[in-house]
Amino acid sequence: MATGRTHRPATRSRGIPEATVARLPLYLRALTALSERSVPTVSSEELAAAAGVNSAKLRKDFSYLGSYGTRGVGYDVEYLVYQISRELGLTQDWPVVIVGIGNLGAALANYGGFASRGFRVAALIDADPAMAGKPVAGIPVQHTDDLEKIIKDNGVSIGVIATPAGAAQQVCERLVAAGVTSILNFAPTVLSVPDGVDVRKVDLSIELQILAFHEQRKAGEEALALAEAEAVVEVSEESGKGPDGDVPAVMPA
Amino acid sequence: MATGRTHRPATRSRGIPEATVARLPLYLRALTALSERSVPTVSSEELAAAAGVNSAKLRKDFSYLGSYGTRGVGYDVEYLVYQISRELGLTQDWPVVIVGIGNLGAALANYGGFASRGFRVAALIDADPAMAGKPVAGIPVQHTDDLEKIIKDNGVSIGVIATPAGAAQQVCERLVAAGVTSILNFAPTVLSVPDGVDVRKVDLSIELQILAFHEQRKAGEEALALAEAEAVVEVSEESGKGPDGDVPAVMPA
DNA sequence: CCATCTTTGTGCACGCGTTCACAAAGACAT
């Protein structure tokens, strides 16, 4: 998952746990694939495998939505697709704007996954006057000056921020002031928003850093195991504070 | 955070909780900003605000790393930057390869956040022969045929998959076979990997769907509050199963 | 109609993560 989440921990929406909501799109994708192969029904075991989760967890997740399965048979694929889509609010079309049409913004505009399910790129917005009018993914880029008007004319409530970090907070404030209440933030900044506005954060660099941590641990364990196997262990104590010189790749304990 | 996570839930690394690891990059970024402004020390309260978290949580997170603060004063910014960097394994350089140089792959290659802190784009790989040799972000794209050689020559252990969904699993298997043990997956697929390989998933479409859920709930609550205010409530019962026609935007209870 | 078999839905226990609240520790002034 992209990682960072900025969420109201308080109100759970109609009793559906946040963790379950986060998995519904996963189930939906797996179900859609089954639907395209004209598979009529699926068991919790099969679907769980396809979605990469535990089958008990899947059943509990679905139990929050209602009793949509048939014991002894499984779940009706089409019906479940419909129910989850409805629950996620994907039966209606959500117009979204993307602000910041750099490399990432352009990639997002071209990303098929948006249009495919419930989302429509209503407008692309950039601060660079040279970009104005230039079509990206078939949509002409508009200038930031018109941001408020674009939001209101299109009834946009979801905004995607793909600007540099420095511009993100200001863009965010203008989006919110214009009526946007959900923001997907790709800029490496902590956005502060008023209550009632949801922010989700996708941070590429953070994901890599988390991987690096595990990678380092794996390397450390490997080397440690190796050292133990050789049974030649010399421990050089190092104490005190302050950025002292290099630290050995394999640290004791 | 992008959402999806595929992780060994079992082994906690040297006692540092996964949730804490996921926040360390956040702290590091805030600390780096302070460092650039030559701020010498910072309190848990201030740093927590900058990172967008609770101060108690931050202190507990740091307590897993050791006692790096000074009571009555706060934390030494430079020292903490060093300690967190070391903990995350960012004092060494991690060569990464990006596979799939479409819009997204190109955006990732150009993304400054990688190079800035511990990561180096060692190679760009694409299956399209027409791309071969073409420079993206100053790095010539190489063909998939040479994937194994590239991984081994550069000692790459972290791979980024930005291919279409259909190619992802196959690319993943080749990466793993060649020695990659950490994967950042942007393709909308569930990757299956052997034990010992970490996968983190960033799924743009899922993030939007989660936002849509909350957005729908907000709209529903608003409309419900409105209806209640008018005190004109007619409940039309609707039961039974099956994809019955349209569902009213505001559903009773 | 009854028995058997499959699969759902869920009660329960456990563990992780979060938050509160406070004692311990150190800086600083007198």
Added chain:
DNA sequence: ATGTCTTTGTGAACGCGTGCACAAAGATGG
């Protein structure tokens, strides 16, 4: 040296999420 004041570090309580294990429910066959 002593007292005060600030801020850390952490024990303890709580709540959420996960997974086990099983009873309930329905399909299916005789």
